[in-house]
Amino acid sequence: MPLIDDEEVVLVLSGLWNIAMTQPDDPEFPSLGIFDCMVSLIYKGINDRAWLCRDQNMYIPYYAAHIIGSYTMKKVEFAEKGVASGVIPPLLDLMRGEMSWVEQRVAVRALGHLASYGRTFEAVANHEEELVKSAMHLASTCLEVVYNMFVGEKDERKRLKYHKDLLTRGIGGLDMQNRKAEEWASQMQCWSIHLLNCFAVKNRSIDLICTPEFLKDLCEMWGGLVNHSSPAGVGLIRLLCYNKVGRTSIAGSKEIIENLCKLSRSSDDWQYMGIDCLVLLLNDPNTRYKIIEIATFHLTDLAELRTLRGRSKVGEMITKALLCDFKRRKSIINNSEFERALEEIWALKVERRKRVHMVSMEKIEEKRLLVSLIKQEGNHSFWLGKVEAALAKxxxxxxxxxxxxTKERAVLFSNRAQCHLLLSDPDAAISDTTRALCLSDPPNSHTKSLWRRSQAYDMKGLAKESLMDCLMFVSGCMKLDTAEHAKIPHYAMRMISKQVDATWLFAAARSKMMNNDVDKVPQWREGTRITSGNKGFMTGLSTILEEPLITKDGNTRRKLERARQRK
Incomplete structure (x- = not known):
């Protein structure tokens, strides 16, 4: 194929790509030298500009790199054949940006597969420093590059045709192109992080990865909605937390710790990773006191968490980490709020637990009735608009x-959280809803608490956390609704619309473009690269502002009644 100058070569290569995608374990083509062929085609595309721009040859380097990645995805034997055929140098050229972002995407994917196997890792590690730096740069900048070069260009005529065709297979308009570009940009970021994981798991290049600038970028790399199985940035952060140098670097960044704390009190699938990171940092004497004050105020709310994604006794693990050296820690850190938080968890997990075994069933039933009466008094005060009195009850x-x-306590925490919301105290509302969600069975399933925490996060401007809670709330509503066609509450749809726009993958890049503060984007080589064209931007979903919450001094009986109906 590399020796044939025929316009149908790309059609043959497209067919091979389809086979590699659907039958990556089939040894036929790897045994026939397909890796040597793909290496030659990539080099031809990079070095022969006239050939690359003829017919449809522009597609060939992309297909060739994708075929290499597909055949090395599952079989170490194929990966060894690829390395022996010299696939690493041309893939590195594509990853450096010798063509465009679509080729970078498949190049970093293929290199990540090769780095995943012990038998081919060292061949990749021969280029360790360059690869790690390139992967870090790509992970940090790829979203902005894709937005500026493609998604932000609303004039379809100014988008490269071969990019559009690769994204949509020649079918679909602007909307489909944008959806696929979003998916591919997210994949490129996640595959770049995966490549870094391959080095970090072997304790390689930790110092290089743990630069303050990159770690700051890393905690904002979400994954999640587009790549459901990828933990993205937090996965690498957790891996770094198993290394002493990594823990020291992470503990030195207040911003990263705050992000881990927010993740630990969310309904994100990777909540347990945030908790793991914080516990690892707390258990290290060299990093414990750097993070203890921030982490305590968040982790105390999780002390009663029983199970999480198959893990048992999560709350016990958190409590043990927080109360380690309890008395000595109090003397080291002079912070009254911090001391109160530790005293509270000590009373909850040690003193009150001891008293549980000393109380008879009769006494428990008496207390249940008393608690029920006090709760009813609180409800009555709430309905009358006496929110502070209800909170006290x-x-x-x-x-x-x-x-x-636990059920009664979950409801009480959730009700008290609603009072905090109405009194414009989102931090207290987040704390109480989190405690209610830890007590629910299964955890994070109490729908009213999810909605209230979503509102609280929205008040604090934490769009991602608000969105995840709202999505979980909607999922819970759908399960509870036994009707054939369950309806999503309109207020939840408004919240989702608002937060989806704020958490859009390209939101930061769009904001930069809107402010005319776009950094220079890596340009293509002369003859094949393009520059950013129109400075237009995608508007995404429209933002719908929520109605203001009730304040304690406002005349808002109608809104109070609406809140009461949701209790």
Whole structure:
């Protein structure tokens, strides 16, 4: 194929690409020298500009790199054949940006597969420093590059035709192109992080990866909605937390710790990774006191978490990390709020637990009735608009409620959170809803608490956390609704619309473009690269502002009644 100058070569290569995608374990083509062929085609595309621009040859380097990645995805034997055929140098050229972002995407994917196997890792590691730096740069900049070069260009005529055709296979308009570009940009970021994982798991290039600038970028790399199985940035952060140098670097960044704390009190699939990171940092004497004050205020809310994604006794693990050297820690850190938080978890997990075994069933039932009466008094005060009085009653009921009455305590925490919302105290609302969600069975399933925490996060401007809670709330509503056609609450749809726009993959890049503060984007080589054209931008979903929450001094009986109906 590399020796044939025929316009149908790309059609043959497209067919081979389809076979490699659908039958990556089939040894026929790898045994026939397909890797040597793909290496020659990539080099021809990079070095022979006239040939590349003729007919449809522009597609060939992309297909060739994709075929290499597909055949090395599952079989170490194929990966060894590829390395022996010299696939690494041309893939490195594409990853450096010798053509465009679509080739970078498939190049970093293929290199990540080769680095995943012990038998081919060292061949990749021969280029370790360049690869790690390139992967870091690509992970940090790829979203902006894709937006500026493609998605942000609303004039379809100014988008490269071969990019559009690769994204949509020649079918579909602007909307499909944008959806696929979003997916591919997310994949490129996640595959770049995967390549870094391959080095980090072997404790290689830790110092290089742990630069403050990259770690700051890393905690914003979400994954999630587009790549459901990828933990993206937090996965690499957790891996770094198993290394002493990594823990020291991460503990030195207040911003990263705050992001881990927010993740630990969210309904994100990777919540447990945030908790793991914080516990690892707390258990290291060299990093414990750098993060203890920030982490304590978040982790105390998770002390009663029983299971999480197959893990048991998660709350016990958190409690053990927080209360390690409890008395000595109090003397080291002079912070009254911090001391109160530790005293609270000590009272909850040690003192009150001891008293549980000393209380008879009769006494528990008496307390249940008393708590129920106090809760009803709180509800009555709430309905009358006396939110502060209701909050006091719910607090009194929680103080008296036995630890074993988890359902009752979950409701009380959730009700008290609603009071905090109405009193414009989102931090307290987040704390109480998190405690209610830890007590729910299964965890994070109490729908009212999810909605209330979503509102609280929205008040604080934390769009990602608000969106995840709202999505979980909608999922819970759908399960509870036994009707054939379950309806999503309109207020939840408004919240989702608002937060989807704020958490859009390209939101940051769009904001830069809107402010005319776009950094220079890597340009293509002369003859094959293009520059950014129109400075237009995609508007995404329209933002719908939520109605303001009730304030304690406002005349808002109508809104209070609406809130009461949701309790």
């Amino acid at each position: 719910y607090t009194e009921a929680l103080t008296l409620c036995p630890l074993g009455l």
